Amino acid sequence: MTIINYDQRLVTSKNPYPKGPNDWKRFFSFNTDAKVIGIQYIVTALFFLLLGGLLGMLVRGELITPPSDLFDPTVYNGLYTMHGTVMLFLFLFPMLSGLTNLLVPPMIGAPDMAFPKLNALAFWLVPVFSIILLLSFFVPGGPASSGWWSYPPISIQNPLGKMINGEMLWITAISLSGISSIMGAVNFVTTIIRMRAPGMGFFKMPIFIWTVLAAQLLQLLGLPALTGGAIMLFFDLSFGTSFFRIEGGGDPVLFQHFFWFYSHPAVYVMVLPVFGIFSELFPVYARKPLFGYKFVAVASFGITILSLVVWVHHMFYTGTPMWMRNLFMFTTMLIAVPTGVKVFAWIATLWGGNLRLSTPMLFCLGGLFNFIFGGITGVMLATVPVDIHVGNTYFVVAHFHYIIFNTIAFGIFAGIYHWFPKFTGRMFYEGLGKVHFALTFVGATLNWLPLHWAGLLGMPRRVASYDPEFAIWNVIASIGAFILGVASIPFILNMVSSWVRGKAAPPNPWKAIGLEWLLPSPPPHENFEDDIPTVLNEPYCYGLDKPFVQDEQFYIDKSFKKH
Amino acid sequence: MNTKIIKSNNKKYLTIFIVISAVGIDILISLLMGYWSYSWLPIQASEAANYVDNLFAFETTIGTFIFLGCTGTMAWILIFNRAPKYDESNGQPLEGNVKLEVIWTIIPLILVLAIATYATKVNYKLENLGSKTKYNFGQEAPFIEEKKPFDFGPIDVISRQWNWEFIYPNGIHSSELHLPVNKRINFRLITDDVIHSFYIPAFRLKQDIIPGSVITYSLTPTRKGVFRLRDAMFSGAYFSQNQTNVIVESEDVFNKWINETVKKELQNGLNPAGRLYDKRLKNGNRGWATVEPAPAPKVQDVGLEDRPHDG
Numbered sequence: 001m002t003i004i005n006y007d008q009r010l011v012t013s014k015n016p017y018p019k020g021p022n023d024w025k026r027f028f029s030f031n032t033d034a035k036v037i038g039i040q041y042i043v044t045a046l047f048f049l050l051l052g053g054l055l056g057m058l059v060r061g062e063l064i065t066p067p068s069d070l071f072d073p074t075v076y077n078g079l080y081t082m083h084g085t086v087m088l089f090l091f092l093f094p095m096l097s098g099l100t101n102l103l104v105p106p107m108i109g110a111p112d113m114a115f116p117k118l119n120a121l122a123f124w125l126v127p128v129f130s131i132i133l134l135l136s137f138f139v140p141g142g143p144a145s146s147g148w149w150s151y152p153p154i155s156i157q158n159p160l161g162k163m164i165n166g167e168m169l170w171i172t173a174i175s176l177s178g179i180s181s182i183m184g185a186v187n188f189v190t191t192i193i194r195m196r197a198p199g200m201g202f203f204k205m206p207i208f209i210w211t212v213l214a215a216q217l218l219q220l221l222g223l224p225a226l227t228g229g230a231i232m233l234f235f236d237l238s239f240g241t242s243f244f245r246i247e248g249g250g251d252p253v254l255f256q257h258f259f260w261f262y263s264h265p266a267v268y269v270m271v272l273p274v275f276g277i278f279s280e281l282f283p284v285y286a287r288k289p290l291f292g293y294k295f296v297a298v299a300s301f302g303i304t305i306l307s308l309v310v311w312v313h314h315m316f317y318t319g320t321p322m323w324m325r326n327l328f329m330f331t332t333m334l335i336a337v338p339t340g341v342k343v344f345a346w347i348a349t350l351w352g353g354n355l356r357l358s359t360p361m362l363f364c365l366g367g368l369f370n371f372i373f374g375g376i377t378g379v380m381l382a383t384v385p386v387d388i389h390v391g392n393t394y395f396v397v398a399h400f401h402y403i404i405f406n407t408i409a410f411g412i413f414a415g416i417y418h419w420f421p422k423f424t425g426r427m428f429y430e431g432l433g434k435v436h437f438a439l440t441f442v443g444a445t446l447n448w449l450p451l452h453w454a455g456l457l458g459m460p461r462r463v464a465s466y467d468p469e470f471a472i473w474n475v476i477a478s479i480g481a482f483i484l485g486v487a488s489i490p491f492i493l494n495m496v497s498s499w500v501r502g503k504a505a506p507p508n509p510w511k512a513i514g515l516e517w518l519l520p521s522p523p524p525h526e527n528f529e530d531d532i533p534t535v536l537n538e539p540y541c542y543g544l545d546k547p548f549v550q551d552e553q554f555y556i557d558k559s560f561k562k563h
Numbered sequence: 564m565n566t567k568i569i570k571s572n573n574k575k576y577l578t579i580f581i582v583i584s585a586v587g588i589d590i591l592i593s594l595l596m597g598y599w600s601y602s603w604l605p606i607q608a609s610e611a612a613n614y615v616d617n618l619f620a621f622e623t624t625i626g627t628f629i630f631l632g633c634t635g636t637m638a639w640i641l642i643f644n645r646a647p648k649y650d651e652s653n654g655q656p657l658e659g660n661v662k663l664e665v666i667w668t669i670i671p672l673i674l675v676l677a678i679a680t681y682a683t684k685v686n687y688k689l690e691n692l693g694s695k696t697k698y699n700f701g702q703e704a705p706f707i708e709e710k711k712p713f714d715f716g717p718i719d720v721i722s723r724q725w726n727w728e729f730i731y732p733n734g735i736h737s738s739e740l741h742l743p744v745n746k747r748i749n750f751r752l753i754t755d756d757v758i759h760s761f762y763i764p765a766f767r768l769k770q771d772i773i774p775g776s777v778i779t780y781s782l783t784p785t786r787k788g789v790f791r792l793r794d795a796m797f798s799g800a801y802f803s804q805n806q807t808n809v810i811v812e813s814e815d816v817f818n819k820w821i822n823e824t825v826k827k828e829l830q831n832g833l834n835p836a837g838r839l840y841d842k843r844l845k846n847g848n849r850g851w852a853t854v855e856p857a858p859a860p861k862v863q864d865v866g867l868e869d870r871p872h873d874g
Contacts, residue, residue, distance in 0.1 A: 072843065072850030074800045142851025147797050153774060154757040154799055159852040166851075246700045246775035252758060253773060286644075287652065292659035295668075317760065318771045319695035319778050326683045333675035340671040341664065347636055348663070353654035354646040365637065372633045376626035379675065383622065383682045385615045385689070389604075389767040392760060392795040456603045458764025458874075460795040463803035467791065511651060543653030 030124065032116035033525060034101045035423060037123050041098025042416070044126055046495075048090035049409075053485060055083035060447075060481035063474045068465035076464040077145035078137075078166070084148035085133065085170065088266075089177045092408065094126050096273050097184050099415055100212050102423055104188060106516035107206050109197025109533060111526035114190040118183050125180035133173035136166040144170035147462060149259060152244040152252045156237040163238065171234045178227040185219035188212055197515065197528075199535035199549075206514060206539050207296055211276030214300040215269045221308060222262035222269075229258025253318055260311035268307040271403065272300060274411030275342055278364055281418055282346050283540045284512040285361035286353030290540040291345045302338030306331060316387050325384050332382035339375060343368070358510075359433030360418035366441050367410030374402030377452065394473075395455025401448045413440070413491075420498070421505030425522040428502060432494035439487035446480025507559035513548050514539040518555040531558070589631045597624030606874035608790055608811065609766035610783040614685045616767070622678065691768060693749070693779030704753045704777040713781050715742075716749030721860075722759035722772050724798055725805040725836035728860035735824050738832035739866035740792060740809045742784050743817040752778040756857070760796035763809055765874035771796050784811040788873035800853035801836035808870050820864075827863040834859035835868060 026036050027043070059080050062070040071079065101119065105112055113119045136143040143166040146155040155167055192213050196205065232243040233255060242248025244255045283290045290296060312320060312328040346368055355361070377399040381387050390396065413436070420428050454473035459466055466474070508517040515535070519527060533549035541548065549555065600623040601616055644654070693709050704719075718740070719730040729737045742748055752761055752772040761780070762769040765788075770780050794805035812820065836856040843850060 068803065073803065073839075074851040074853045077797075077800065077802075078851050140852070145851060146799075151758060151797075154797065157757070157799070157854050159854045249699075251697075251775065286654055287646070288654040289656055289658045291657060292661075292664045295659070295664045317769045318758075319692065319773055319776065321695075322686055322690075322692065326679075326686060329682060330676070330679045333679045334672075336675050337668060337672050341668055343633065344667040345664070347633060347640075348657070348660075350637065350640045350644070352657065353640070353644050354650065354652060355640065355644050356646050356651075357641075365641075369634055369637065372630055376622075376630055379678070380619065380622050380626070383618060383678060385611070385682055385685045385767075386619050386622065388769050389615050389619075389764070391769060392762070453603055458605055458762070458791070458793065460762065460793050460803075462797040465803045467806075541656075543656035544658070 030120050032112070032120045034105050034113045034116070034119060035523065035525075037119055038098045038100075038102030039423065040123055041094045041101060041126070044130075045091050045095035045098060048086050048094070048130065050488060052083055052086035052091050053488065055079050055086060057481050057485050059083055060478040062464060063466075064478040066466050066468045066471050066474075071464075073464040074142065074145060077147075077462075078143045080462060081145050081147050081170075082133075082137075082143050085144070085174075087404075088148060089174060090126070090130050090133070092270050092404070093177065093181060094123075095412055096215075096270060097122070097181070099277075099412070099419075100184075100188055100216075100273065102419065103208060103516065104191055104212060105195075106422075106519055106523055106527050107209055107514060108192065108195060108200060109515050109528055109535070110191060110195035111529070113187050114195060115187045119187050122180045122183035122187070125176055125183075129173040129176035129180070132169050132176070136169040136173075139164055139166055139169065142166055149256075149263075150174075150233065151259075152233060152236060152255050153246065155233065156245065158237060168234070168238055171230050171237065175227055175230045175234070178223050178230070181219055182223050182227075185216040185223075188216040189220065192216075197532050197535050203294060203297065204535050204538045205297075206276075207279035207290065207293070207300075208273065208276030210297045211272040211279075211300045214304040215272040218265045218269050218272075218304050218307065222265045225258050226262035226266075229255055229262075232258070253315070256315055256318060257311070260314045261308075264311045264314060265304075265307040267400075267403065268303055270408050272303065274367070274408045274415075275300065277411045277415040277418075278346055278368060279342070280514070281360055281364045281414055282349045283542055284418075284510050285356045285358060285364070286350050287356075287542050288349055288353040289542055289544060290538075291348035291351075292341075293538055293540055295341055296345045299338035299341040302341075303335060306335045306338070310335065313382055313387070316384050317391055329382055329384050333379060336375065336379055343372060343375070358417075359428070359430060359437055360414045362434065362437045363410045363414035363417065363440075366437065367407050367414065370402055370406035370410065370444070374399060374407055377402065389458075390455050392461055393455035394451045394459045394461055394470075397461045398448045398451035398455060401444075401451075406444045406448065410440070410444075413437075416495075418510070419516075420495075421509050422516055422519075422521050422523070424499050424502075425505050426498050426502030427505050427509065428494050428498040432490045436487055436490040436494065439483060439490065443480045443483030443485075443487055447477050447484060448480070450474075450476040450480075507556070513541065515549070518549065518552070518559055520559045520561070528555075531555070585635060589628055589635065592631060593624045593627040596627040597621065600624075604767075605764045606786065606788070606790075607765070607767075608784055608786040608788060608874060609763075609768060610785055611689050611691065612765070612767045612785070614689060618682060618685060621681070625674065625678075691780055691782055692770065693781060695773070695776050695778045697776050700755075700775055704751060707751070707777065707779050709749055709779055709781070711781065712747075713749040714746035716781075717751045717779065718748065720750050720752050720761055720772070722752075722754045722761070722794060722798075722805070723857040723860075724756050724854060725794070725801040725856055726832065726834045726860055727792065727794075727805070727807045728832065728862065731821065733821065733825055735821065735864070736829065736832070736860065736862040737824065737864040737866065738860065738862045739807055739864060739870075741817060741820050741864075742809060742811050743814045744784055744787050744811050746814070747781055747783045750780045750782075752780055756854075757798050758796045759794045759798050759805065762793045762795035763790055764793070765790035766809075769795055784809075787811050787813060789870050790874050791872050801839060801856060804836040804839065807833060808866065808872060810870075824863045829861040829863060830865060831859040832862035832864075833866050833868055 235241040242250040450473040
């Protein structure tokens with residue numbers, strides 16, 4: 001057994017604000033407690049999920065009929081641009097930062113994050129850039145309307161010629177979001193590397209921690225490219241430079257390289273923690289050890305490394321030379337290998353288990369089902385000749401929603417339900433959770449499955465109107481989108497009422513193995529305080545008769561005591 | 564003793580039977596899906612279409628096999644491995660199996676390498692993209708020598724915010740793209756404003772048009788008919804109106820069109836975006852900001868906006 005060097009000072013160092021207000025007001029203050037910050041992130045993100053969903057439903061409302069009849073096409077373009085931007089930068093990234101904040105310290109036995117003030121600062125940038133982004137609805141000319149890619153020259157056309165315009169606010173917001181994410185990443189990586197409980201070597205960490213580490217390293221490597229590109233775009237737009245302007249000898253395709261060098265890995269930044277959630281939850285609800293723990297752990301880094309060399313697959317038809325297209329086709333396809341390792345390991349984990357189909361498990365199973373589908377269409381899109389036909393059509397829209405909503409958001413819901421009792425101290429209502437799952441699965445499938453066919457038949461993405469032959473697929477998709485809107489009702493109802501008056505949660509309601517489940521629900525301010533457990537095994541030894549930590553009974557007894 | 568052996572043998576045979584029939588059904592459905600996949604795509608109207616569709620059908624077959632294999636196993640687990648109510652005992656404590664894990668690393672590896680190799684071959688076979696040459700903004704797009712020979716062209720394809728114009732070697736300007744069937748045709752793709760994309764679903768071909776560069780492109784239509792040409796790279800307010808028709812004709816009909824059209828007067832060509840923009844101005848210019856649409860191109864063949872199309 002390897003015991004890693006453990007720096008005791010990190011454990012006993014006092015939180016700079018030891019006695020923050022302990023009522024609801026702490027959620028509205030510059031609080032440095034990772035658990036408070038986690039909930040701040042998650043609640044903010046869920047609010048923006050509603051807003052992004054509303055924008056998405058407006059988009060689907062326009063597309064339910066072939067002509068552009070609900071909005072002026074300029075308004076449609078602004079709505080779909082803001083839908084994508086809100087969902088990615090205001091919902092998904094903050095949501096995952098929130099889950100990471102909540103889970104990392106308890107899971108590794110740390111009292112808090114390595115840099116609590118930086119952590120709070122990273123969060124408080126979210127409302128700042130969110131407000132900047134939303135203000136752009138009210139400036140003359142409307143918000144940014146060149147898609148979330150914001151490709152020049154379309155993004156720097158600035159029709160009204162004003163200094164303050166939607167696009168300028170958009171770039172400002174995105175740059176601040178990038179800075180916030182970099183601050184978060186520095187914090188998460190440091191915490192994971194330096195503050196693990198004694199005995200928790202890398203190959204005893206929970207998979208969620210592995211995937212967070214893989215994802216956050218990716219943030220550190222990739223974000224500078226996007227942020228740099230965004231700043232150049234800002235200069236082109238506002239100060240007349242010509243990094244990307246053809247009039248001054250610039251090259252618009254250069255931006256696409258900066259953009260995709262980060263924005264493709266960004267998908268893995270979002271999906272990796274969700275893979276972590278799947279790897280945590282399947283063993284709990286199947287009552288089995290995670291199949292091939294080490295393979296699953298290492299596969300995360302396989303994905304990280306490969307994802308840095310695939311970005312040109314977004315540019316197969318921009319005039320990229322043949323050798324480069326072929327090269328990037330190979331690298332992109334290789335990602336299927338580590339991803340496949342994970343998928344097969346999850347299925348093998350389920351095999352022969354004793355399955356409990358509670359709400360979190362249903363979301364995991366649904367997410368895995370959708371991910372297998374989305375992964376296969378992903379390989380199709382990596383194939384150059386097929387991509388040349390379906391690229392930039394609704395096939396791509398359908399594929400990435402299968403990943404980003406039907407997999408990532410499903411995993412996020414699973415995680416929220418699974419850890420809800422731990423961090424609120426209340427149980428949620430299982431029945432409402434199941435209704436939420438059923439509506440979400442039906443709505444999401446109706447919304448995005450039919451759009452694959454629209455794309456195969458040649459319906460371009462981002463259109464405000466389309467030829468009548470695509471109508472049938474769009475009608476079904478719009479109905480699905482509205483069902484998804486309805487699905488948010490049982491979710492909100494469940495979360496709010498459970499938190500206010502749900503049944504008190506025991507420390508370990510799911511009989512799960514993991515450091516966080518040895519803590520009271522909700523955990524005290526500094527988690528294990530002075531009694532950090534010594535980890536003996538990885539947290540997946542269901543039925544194996546291997547002890548998880550030294551003196552497990554001591555921690556179980558302690559977790560039942562009121563603090 | 565004997566009955567025990569028979570029983571365990573029976574169980575073994577049952578397992579083998581179930582696995583073989585499940586794989587058999589999976590293969591059958593996968594082959595059917597591959598066969599059906601051709602009907603999900605538009606009509607095949609260029610040399611590339613058959614290659615793309617075959618590749619897509621191949622991937623659909625393999626994809627269906629994997630999808631059903633995985634989800635079928637999940638369904639089996641959901642049916643037979645559910646915990647009874649109040650049963651919180653553990654399942655079989657399997658930690659892993661290195662042999663199995665090596666197998667499911669190597670098989671996908673071989674599979675994706677095979678697909679990528681097949682696709683690379685198709686790329687070299689089609690060779691649609693010629694060269695991309697930068698030129699100074701505001702100057703005439705330069706002529707580029709093509710390495711691979713072609714039968715007709717180059718036709719200049721000019722995309723604007725938001726209309727299309729096609730200029731033939733003999734100087735004809737047209738709003739619709741007339742092409743002779745079964746000839747390799749060369750294009751020069753040009754734009755002066757933003758990025759557009761030259762996308763003809765029935766041809767299964769798409770190429771972005773990049774301002775500041777002239778891109779040469781070749782393709783061979785193989786079927787007579789009317790097909791949609793759609794701008795596939797978002798180009799602003801009236802992006803979805805930036806569509807026109809490709810008319811593939813026999814060589815005789817095409818030559819007749821060339822010879823007759825060249826004598827016609829220039830007039831305003833197709834420009835649906837301009838019409839919508841005028842309507843917007845008339846209604847008080849409401850909506851969010853947009854650049855003004857480019858004026859209608861001056862063409863000899865105005866074309867027909869709502870021409871019924873085959874794909």
